Amino acid sequence: MKKEQIVSQDPRVMHGTLVFAGTRVPVESLIQHLIAGDSLDIFLDDFPTVSREQAVAYLHKHLSTTNYLRH
Secondary structure (H helix, E strand, O other), rough: OOOOOEOOOOOOOOOHOOEOOOOOOEHHHHHHHHHHHOHHHHHHHHOOOOOHHHHHHHHHHHHHHHOOOEE
């Protein structure tokens, strides 16, 4: 993925909810899918406007900042 924005937040889009950039898909939807035990592929099938690169980049950034990916 190019150095594009992964997520965005704009009061004019989904009332300011954090969404994947260029979509109206809330980041929370990805989190809810994963908590429910769904795979990333299921999430991407349900929300085709989100690219795999966006989802993986968001998870990598989020998990690395919460020490899950650090050794």
